[in-house]
Amino acid sequence: MHGPDDPLLQVRDLRTWFLTDAGPVRAVDGVSFDLRRGETLGIVGESGSGKSVCAKSIMRLLEEPARIVGGSVTFRGRDLATLDEEAIREVRGRDIAMVFQDPMTSLNPVLRIARQLVEAMTAHGRFTAAAARARALALLGRMGVPAPARAVRSYPHQYSGGMRQRVMLAMGVSNEPALLIADEPTTALDVTIQAQILELLRGLNADLGTAVILISHDLGVIANLCSRVLVMYAGEVVEEGSPEALLGDPRHPYTWALLNAAPRLDAATEGRRLTTIEGQPPDPRAWPEGCRFRARCPFAVARCAEHPALLPVGPGRASRCWVTQGGGALLTPARPRPAAPPPPAEAEPLLVLSGVAKHFALPREGVFAPxxxxxxxDGVDLVVRRGETVGLVGESGCGKSTLARLVTRLHEPTAGSIRFAGQDITHLPQAAIRPLRRRMQMIFQDPYGSLNPRMAVGEILAGPLLLHGIVADRAAAARRVAELLDIVNLPARAAARFPHEFSGGQRQRISIARALALQPDLVVADEPVSALDVNIQAQIINLMVELQDRFGLTYLFIAHDLAVMRHVCDRIVVLxxxxxxxxxxxxxxxRAPLHPYTRTLIAAVPVPDPALERGRRSAPLPGEPPNPISPPQGCRFVTRCPLAQPICREVEPALRADGRGGAVACHLAEPAVAGAGPG
Amino acid sequence: MLRYVAARLLTAAFMVLLATLAVFLIANSVPGDPVLSQLGDLAASNPATVAEYRQKWGLDLPIWDRYWIFLRGLLQGDLGSSIVSRRPVLADIRDYAPATIELASVAFLLSLLVGLPLGILAAVRRDSWIDNLARLVSLVGVSAPTFWLAFIMLAVFYGWLDWAPGPGQLDPVSFPPDRVTGLLLVDSLLAGDWETFQDAAAHLVLPSIVLASATLGLITRTTRAAMLEALSQDYVRVARAKGLRRRAIVLGHAAPNAMLPVVTLGGLAYANLLSGAVLTETVFSWPGLGRYTYQSAVALDFPAIMGITMIVAVVFVAVNILVDLSYALLDPRVVKG
Structure with a gap:
């Protein structure tokens, strides 16, 4: 029935709908693909494209009201879509395993790690409890969890996100499944940890022959790992092919848009405007007739009113597009060289930090413990000049967000001094800070949590105007609100609506409008685009850049995405x-990072270029940042530095000028070393 | 863990101390002069007698000295004497407490045994008939007034159907067993007196159902809500993806997490039951702390009221410690290291 050469998994015309009271939401609407044994397949698409629902449908992990309403999922000759509950339970975890996005919530907080690993193995009767315990230790070791014997006795909260994702991977492969589905497995992790986890996935695929379906919104991650890619849009596969073909020469306008909207880490400096497509994805309750991408497509022709099929457009690749099926080409937009940026060094300093430190006292471990x-x-010097964009990068826990809160004086520094527009604000009391707040505004990561859900957008924007007495009365406030909405490209009628009626990108526009309401000098943006899909991210970045030019804003920008940082920032501070x-x-x-940490950080970022990704198989930076409660002696990076010398363990290197307008804190970074580029 | 326990105990001791202070100060600020009421108008008109009396009872001492004497008395188990019964308050409480402990414990067990499974099942089979039943039980339990429920139960099951015995702990013809613990169920078993045990158990049925109803409603509702919350967590989806059976997911993964809020609520509810159910005990002529409280309050028996207040405070603090400790056992994140 099921021969050795048959595909491991055959999905045919899969339709998974959410049967809501307001009518069916056609989340997955006719998806077909094959997966061979040991193959690595990537699925990309923005949120709402149906990629996660597709993966959950394979394992039948759908929750109410989602239902598979049509199609088949043939795995080793059996249709999983029609198996009874007990039969599909036996498949789950034994033949097909799944790793989810957020390792912080994927492990049960009240159960020991041992129990959670062992039950995955004993549930299918493949291992006795004793054998499963021994195997759990071996697996954790294989996944690079230090001291497995201690780890299994621990509870999840004692481990970092990266370590927990290793535990999840150990759990996933514990029954030697034929297929591992990883749904955004690295999205919640730092780039260095992401590189480690991707390396681990690659190793599992190579050593155990486990087929992998990797779901990601990040083309770089896909290019790093997968041999074939599906691009999903509006519940359908719109393009399929090898990553080389797909990323080098996209044949569907949506793939084209994804590729061009993301800033590139490896690209030479590009124009400050990213290519974006207009509008939002269509409503899944009523997909448009014809091509579902037509309304946003810059290449649309008359025939697009007819729904295209997924048809071959070259060897091993297919596209759902009339234009490319007819042999048409999708022009790569020119990435214009920028006009030479004005030398920022001449502008006056707006913000000057010297020796700024923030120490938090933690509860004692014992009554007599120190x-x-x-x-x-812990001692940061920084000058931000008027009109400049300064970026803060570093892994979680490096102090980026704390620094942002110090600058805006949400925290009071433990040591050092902060001058803002010539005024010492280091220890100003809150009452004296408040009038300054209108000159420094913050934009936060979460466009859902940072807007009060009970207030209409108009009230949210008018609040600070009235509070600071910027406008005389409510009528003037309303006029200004309309103006602000226009500045961030939202219609004036948005003022009467509530935050939940807007998409993530629109909410972030509202956050920006709120920050601009007071005409600030400095805007501190803490991960303003990391919760957004790549196209929306590009729109927001374009908006922020445009507003900077228009209003002469100064940005202190925090993001973990180095490509975004490269695109947006004039100067970058690595913490x-x-x-x-x-x-x-x-x-x-x-171009030429000097500090070994900067270099490893840059090298860890996957780039949507399979040739480059396969070319550099350097081992990712090992380990995780040490506990900031007891940082290492000497150079703080010494425990993970590939170049560490004896001196690095003894003497902490000072930050010294590097002769090209920057500074570096490394004993080994000589101008000679500086010649070597990334990778 | 040891440190955590020590810290909890220390806090608890401090809470009890605060309670003593509160009780003492309230008693002191109550209008009415004990000298006057003890001596009577005639003797109180003689300043010498009053002064002698005040000196004899230490009422001439500064307030903090008197508080210290009160505390010392408490440490030796001296809660003063009841004005009504003329006996030490502690002896009174010792007589009345077992009936309440017995009733409260049976009621509490009843609400746990019914409420937990009902809440869990309701969450697992959401919107099914059992979920509707659970909602009805919580609604009726929480909203039906206790005295009304007590009268209805007595009228129906004792007066009309005659399925249950009437008020009181035992039939008038039964002899109470030798007092060992004061708990009739335990004492009758210890005495090997099966008939008395059955009689005591039968008498417990109606009052414990009445008393349990409110607690049962709360526990069902809280369990259901906590289970729904736990079942929607990522780790439950992971457990499904592992191929675990539904039973293992519900009982092994969701329930341990859902128990945290239930433990808090259960602890408070039990403490509440233990401090005496005035209405239920009155309707069922139950010789427990609730009735003692009622009698003391009506008679303005201040030493008794103070004693009961102290006992209630100690019970609440003790139950809270138990709740905190079980939290530490249930949730490893509570205790670091």
Whole structure:
């Protein structure tokens, strides 16, 4: 029935709908693909494209009111879509395993890791409890979890996100499944940890022959791991092919848009405007007639009113597009070289930090134990000039967000001084800070949590105007609100609506409008685009850049996405364990990073270029940042530095000028070393 | 863990101390002069007698000295004497407490045994008939007034159907067993007196159902809500993806997490039951703390009221410690390291 050469998995015309009271939401609407044994298949698409629902449908992990309403999922000759509950339970975890996005919530907080690993193995009767326990230790070791014997006795909260994702992977492969589905497995992790997890996935695929379906919104991650890619849009596969073909020469306008909307880490400096497509994805309750991408497509022709089929457009690749099926080409937009940026060095400093530190006192571990100090920020010097964009990068816990809160004086520094527009604000009381707040505004990551759901957008925007007495009365406030909405490209009628009526990107526009309401000098943006899909992200970045030019704003920008940083920032500050490792003009930093930490950080970022990704198989930076409560002696990076010398363990390197407008804190970074680029 | 326990106990001791202070100060600020009421108008008109009396009872001492004497008395188990019964308050409480403990414990067990499974099943089979039943039980349990329920139960099951015995702990013709613990169920078993045990158990049925109803409603509702919350968590989806059976997912993964809020609520509810159910005990002529409280309050028996207040405070603090400790056992995140 099921021969050795048959595909491992055959999905045919899969339709998974959410049967809601307001009518069916056609989340997955006719998806077909094959997966061979040991193959690595990537599925990309923005949120709402149906990629996760598709993966959950394979394992029948759907929750109410989602239902598979049509199609088949043939796995080893059996249709999983029609199996009874007990039969599909036996498939789950034994033949097909799944790893989810958020390792922080995927493990049960009240059960020991051992129990959670062992039950995955004993549930299918393949292992006795004793054998499963021994195997759990071996698997954790294989996944690179230090001291497995101790780890199995621990509870999940004692481990970092990266370590928990390793545990999840151990759990996933514990029954040697033929297929592992990984749904955004690295999205919640730092780039360095992401590189480690991707390396691990690659190793599992190579050593155990486990087929992998990797779901991601990140083309770089897909290019790093997969041999074939599906692009999903509006519940359908719109393009299929090898990553080389697909990323080098996209044949569907949506793939084209995804590729061009994302800033590239490996690209030479590009124009400050990213290519974006208009509008939002269509409503899944009523997909448009004809091509579902037509309304947003810059290449649409008359025939697109007819729904195209997924047809071959070349060897091993297919596209759902009339234009490319007819042999048409999708022109790559020119990425214009920018006009030479004005030399920022001449502008006056707006913000000057010298030796700024923030230490948090933690509760004692014992009555007589010494008080522990978390040195979140530990002596940072920084100058931000008017009109400049300065970026803060580093792994989680390096002190980026704490620094942002110090600058806006949401925290009071433990040491050092902060001058804002010539005024010392280091220890100003809150009452004296408040009038300054209108000159420094923050934009936060979560466009859902940072807007009060009970207030109409108009009230949200008018609040600060009235509070600071910027406008005389409500009528003037309403006029200004309309103006602000226009500035962020939202219609004036948005003022009467509530935050939940807007999409993530639109909410972030509202956040920006709120920040601009007071005409600030400085805007501190803490991960403003990381919760957004790539096209929306590009729209927001374009907006922020445009507003900067228009209003002469100064940005302090925090993001973990280095490609975004390279695109947006004039200068970049690399933080590690609360200290500055390197600061340099963005262009120079990415072209020739001096500090080994900067280099490993850049090398860890996957680039949507399979040739480049396969070319550099350097081992990712090992380990995780040490505990900032007890940072290492000497250089803080010494425990993970590939170049560490004896001196690095003894003497902490000072930040010294590197002769190209930046500074670096490394004993070994000589101008000679500086010649070597990333990778 | 040891540190955590020590810290909890220390806090608890402090809470009890605060309670003593509160009780003492309230008693002191109550209008009415004990000298006057004890001596009577005639003797109180003689200043010498009053002064002698005040000195004899230490009422001339500064307030903090008197508080210290009160505390010392408490430490030796001296809660003063009841004005009504003329006996030490502690002896009174010792007589009345077992009936309440017995009733409260049976009611509490009843609400756990019914409420937990009902809440869990209701969450697992959401919107089914059992979910509707659970909602009805919580609604009726929480909203039906206790005294009304007590009268209805007595009228129907004792007066009309005659399925259950009437008020009181035992039939008038039964002899109470030798007092060992004061708990009739335990004492009758210890005495090997099966008939008395059955009689005591039968007498417990109606009052414990009445008393349990409110707690049962709360526990069912809380369990259901906590289970729904737990079942929607990522780790439950992971457990499904592992191929675990539904039973293992519900009982092994969701329930341990859902128990956290239930433990808090259960602890408070039990403490509440233990401090005496005035209405239920009155309707069922139950010789427990609730009735003692009622009698003391009506008679303005201040030493008794103070004693009961102290006992209630201690019960609440003790139950809270138990709740905190079981939290530490249930949730490893509570205790670090």
């Amino acid at each position: 008080r522990r100090i978390l040195r979140a920020v 590690y364990l609360g200290k500055v490792m390197e600061v340099a003009p963005a262009e120079a930093l990415f």
